[in-house]
Amino acid sequence: MSDNDLKILGICGSLRKKSFNMAGLRAAGELMPAGMKLEITSIADLPMYNQDVYDAGMPEPVGRFRTEVAQADGVLIASPEYNFAVTPALKNAIDWGSRPPDQVWQDKPIAIFSCTAGPVGGARVQYDLRKILSQIWGLVLPRPEVFIGNSASKFDAELHLTDETTKKFLTDLLVGFKAWIERVRRK
Ligand SMILES: Cc1cc2nc3c(=O)[nH]c(=O)nc-3n(C[C@H](O)[C@H](O)[C@H](O)COP(=O)(O)O)c2cc1C
Numbered sequence: 637m638s639d640n641d642l643k644i645l646g647i648c649g650s651l652r653k654k655s656f657n658m659a660g661l662r663a664a665g666e667l668m669p670a671g672m673k674l675e676i677t678s679i680a681d682l683p684m685y686n687q688d689v690y691d692a693g694m695p696e697p698v699g700r701f702r703t704e705v706a707q708a709d710g711v712l713i714a715s716p717e718y719n720f721a722v723t724p725a726l727k728n729a730i731d732w733g734s735r736p737p738d739q740v741w742q743d744k745p746i747a748i749f750s751c752t753a754g755p756v757g758g759a760r761v762q763y764d765l766r767k768i769l770s771q772i773w774g775l776v777l778p779r780p781e782v783f784i785g786n787s788a789s790k791f792d793a794e795l796h797l798t799d800e801t802t803k804k805f806l807t808d809l810l811v812g813f814k815a816w817i818e819r820v821r822r823k
Pocket of ligand 1: 650651652654655656657658715716717718719720721751752753754755756757758787
């Protein structure tokens with residue numbers, strides 16, 4: 637690792653301790669191509685968005701989160717799907733980041749993947765996320781799309797990613813993400 641590595645901020649849309657998505661993010665950290673470094677943040681301490689709270693001044697966890705996103709070269713989001721949509725924790729974090737001044741998603745390279753218990757792998761949440769993030773000028777990597785369904789069969793009991801095909805999909809996503817960040821910077 638070097639100081640010149642692209643700083644990637646990992647955000648998990650699930651708050652539970654044994655989250656497959658958090659496990660997927662940790663696996664992504666190990667699969668990153670050379671020249672990228674992943675740091676995973678927490679969105680568990682962000683208060684529920686309330687305009688009155690915003691008007692009184694950004695709470696400390698919100699300021700911390702916004703700074704982390706603003707300083708990242710790219711953001712890697714892993715999230716489950718809740719009732720065909722984005723989890724409340726993730727939407728809340730996106731909303732806090734979207735408020736002026738200097739909304740933090742503007743021109744930010746973003747990559748997405750999702751892990752779910754069932755077979756579909758979060759296809760619907762990804763399109764929900766793309767809609768939300770593009771509206772606030774986030775630059776979401778179009779492809780490859782990575783949907784990790786039947787997660788219990790892809791991770792072991794200690795939540796290590798064991799499925800080789802899934803490792804290959806994640807690696808392809810990260811290689812594509814690195815190229816996406818470099819492409820965005822050239823524009
Ligand atoms: C409120 C709620 C709604 C859910 N809705 C969906 C859904 O629409 N589609 C889906 O594939 N899984 C759904 N699930 C199951 C999640 O895929 C599963 O709980 C997954 O493991 C959560 O991710 P995590 O392991 O990172 O916490 C839902 C789970 C919860 C708690």
